[in-house]
Amino acid sequence: MDLLNTLVEKGLRRELPTREEALAVLATSDDDLLEVVAAAGKVRRQWFGRRVKLNYLVNLKSGLCPEDCSYCSQRLGSKAEILKYTWLKPDEASEAAAAGVAGGAKRVCLVASGRGPTDRDVDRVSKTIEAIKEQNEDVEVCACLGLLSQGQAERLRDAGADAYNHNLNTSEGTYGDITTTHTYADRVDTVHQAQAAGLSACSGLIAGMGESDTDLVDVVFSLRELDPDSVPVNFLIPFEGTPLAKEWNLTPQRCLRILAMVRFVCPDVEVRLAGGREVHLRSMQPLALNLVNSIFLGDYLTSEGQAGQADLDMIADAGFEVEGAETTTLPKHRQGGGCGSVCGGESSDAPAEAPAEVRAEAGAARTDLVSVRRRGAGTDLAPNA
Numbered sequence: 001m002d003l004l005n006t007l008v009e010k011g012l013r014r015e016l017p018t019r020e021e022a023l024a025v026l027a028t029s030d031d032d033l034l035e036v037v038a039a040a041g042k043v044r045r046q047w048f049g050r051r052v053k054l055n056y057l058v059n060l061k062s063g064l065c066p067e068d069c070s071y072c073s074q075r076l077g078s079k080a081e082i083l084k085y086t087w088l089k090p091d092e093a094s095e096a097a098a099a100g101v102a103g104g105a106k107r108v109c110l111v112a113s114g115r116g117p118t119d120r121d122v123d124r125v126s127k128t129i130e131a132i133k134e135q136n137e138d139v140e141v142c143a144c145l146g147l148l149s150q151g152q153a154e155r156l157r158d159a160g161a162d163a164y165n166h167n168l169n170t171s172e173g174t175y176g177d178i179t180t181t182h183t184y185a186d187r188v189d190t191v192h193q194a195q196a197a198g199l200s201a202c203s204g205l206i207a208g209m210g211e212s213d214t215d216l217v218d219v220v221f222s223l224r225e226l227d228p229d230s231v232p233v234n235f236l237i238p239f240e241g242t243p244l245a246k247e248w249n250l251t252p253q254r255c256l257r258i259l260a261m262v263r264f265v266c267p268d269v270e271v272r273l274a275g276g277r278e279v280h281l282r283s284m285q286p287l288a289l290n291l292v293n294s295i296f297l298g299d300y301l302t303s304e305g306q307a308g309q310a311d312l313d314m315i316a317d318a319g320f321e322v323e324g325a326e327t328t329t330l331p332k333h334r335q336g337g338g339c340g341s342v343c344g345g346e347s348s349d350a351p352a353e354a355p356a357e358v359r360a361e362a363g364a365a366r367t368d369l370v371s372v373r374r375r376g377a378g379t380d381l382a383p384n385a
């Protein structure tokens, strides 16, 4: 297929595809799916070999959020029966993080619900980061605490944080349909603050919220422009008790096409398969390892993932290897931030108009696959790692 040959050549050169090409990936048929995966897999292997980075989530503070993000089980007014607890103590968080590191994770992601941290919260998280680094000097720590105020990114960096996550989630055009209590611009500003403080930026998206193909391409191109080092791709987990509970819009094939598109647009960036992997890809998860170079190990913030050992077995069975602490995730030209000189802008042949919309295929509701997290951080039960 000419499209795929072009995209592979561009990906190997770190050149941005056109919007039309990105849309065409999403519009490919199931008959072409393996060719799409193979093509994006060539780009993935060029920049990341067969390595898979494992990341481990620690939910420092769960539920009770005053914001209204429609996709989130922790939102204002959520009826989802998730764990609700306030800040974990530094030793509790450190214990949870240690389980992830013992399971093979090289990055620990410290996440707290809420609009953004107070300065006291930043103190708390700083103590937690110090406690984790004391136990595991080499582990990368990423903080995800919401919208940052002036000076907070610097304080987290000084406490030892390596990275900051704040997702764009969806396109600028649809952001107001998903959340009303903060804006897309607020989110972009926080990513910029993290970058300005010298933190490695992590920013991604959620697919499956009823968005169009154009919206998906828009958010991925916006992410490319923002130039984070890692891009988590979440697939909506339609939690009962949230406004998006009925949005079962994804099939495994659609998820693979989305991941392939993200890989072509962000060829040399850490693309991480995040929440919703088990729910939407199901038995097709191993194929996704050809597209992403990073996944979460074990459970998510408020839902349970497959057993940590099953993640490790899947990686080995598919012929991939867990990335060790001694290996730097990003290719050499990206180390130290930024994407290097080649990928500065969109190709000159980018069309002004996107082709007609292609409707997302609907997946069957699989509420049986959504399990609220009942173990690990905030409980007396051992974490899944």
Ligand code: SF4
Pocket (backbone or CB within 6 Å): 065, 066, 067, 068, 069, 072, 073, 074, 075, 076, 112, 113, 114, 115, 146
């Ligand atoms: S995504 Fe974050 S800010 Fe939005 S409702 Fe959930 S916890 Fe709150």
